[in-house]
Amino acid sequence: MTAQPWLRMPDRPTLKTVLGWYLIIDLLFVTIYGGINWITHQRTDLLGLYLRTELAVPLVPEAIWIYFSLFILFLLPIFVLPGERVREEARAAIVGLIIAAAIWLLLPARLGFERVLPLGYEDVYGLVFALDQPHNLVPSLHVVFSTLVVLACVETAPRPQRLVLWCWLGSISLSTLLTHQHHLLDLATGVLLAFFCRTVALRWPVRIVSSYPWFIAMEKKG
Numbered sequence: 001m002t003a004q005p006w007l008r009m010p011d012r013p014t015l016k017t018v019l020g021w022y023l024i025i026d027l028l029f030v031t032i033y034g035g036i037n038w039i040t041h042q043r044t045d046l047l048g049l050y051l052r053t054e055l056a057v058p059l060v061p062e063a064i065w066i067y068f069s070l071f072i073l074f075l076l077p078i079f080v081l082p083g084e085r086v087r088e089e090a091r092a093a094i095v096g097l098i099i100a101a102a103i104w105l106l107l108p109a110r111l112g113f114e115r116v117l118p119l120g121y122e123d124v125y126g127l128v129f130a131l132d133q134p135h136n137l138v139p140s141l142h143v144v145f146s147t148l149v150v151l152a153c154v155e156t157a158p159r160p161q162r163l164v165l166w167c168w169l170g171s172i173s174l175s176t177l178l179t180h181q182h183h184l185l186d187l188a189t190g191v192l193l194a195f196f197c198r199t200v201a202l203r204w205p206v207r208i209v210s211s212y213p214w215f216i217a218m219e220k221k222g
Helices: 012-042 052-056 063-068 076-080 083-106 122-131 141-154 159-178 184-201 205-209 213-221
Strands: none
Touching: 012 076, 012 083, 063 122, 063 159, 076 083, 076 141, 083 141, 083 184, 141 159, 141 184, 159 184
């Protein structure tokens, strides 16, 4: 029996499952992330959850392209994971988003870096600043989601691809610091939350959540 290649074109049911879950996650992200960012922006009890020494980290404008590469990484599960795995990983991402949201409300944070528009990158950084208030920091959802994707895809990846994926994850995580979007605590808690979602939340709370009608509907569509 010939082993399936790691990268493969998805069949139609898998593609529908992936796109359906992506749509649900996107809607939840816009609602929860945007809503809590707006709420926190109105608060005055913001916390500086960073070390003073971190403020010496230089801004590297070019790192924004690595930062944005998360959106390319998001496409990888389409070509790697079967439909049933997509459901599991999507549930883990939703649990991660909900837990992160609770922490953001408990720990309303402020960014220690001053937001500036780097020369030659004014439009790119201006777009980021316009779309994202610097409050949903601990944990970094950017790191949570990128870690979840890599953990899901690395399990069946050949050794060279595993190395690429781990390096990609490290680069994305570092880029959140070099673009002055996050601090070290945000990165560390993002990684920890992603591992928690896959080792605990994926095997327990989501089974309860999956009994809800909209989860059952997604199962039938898949």
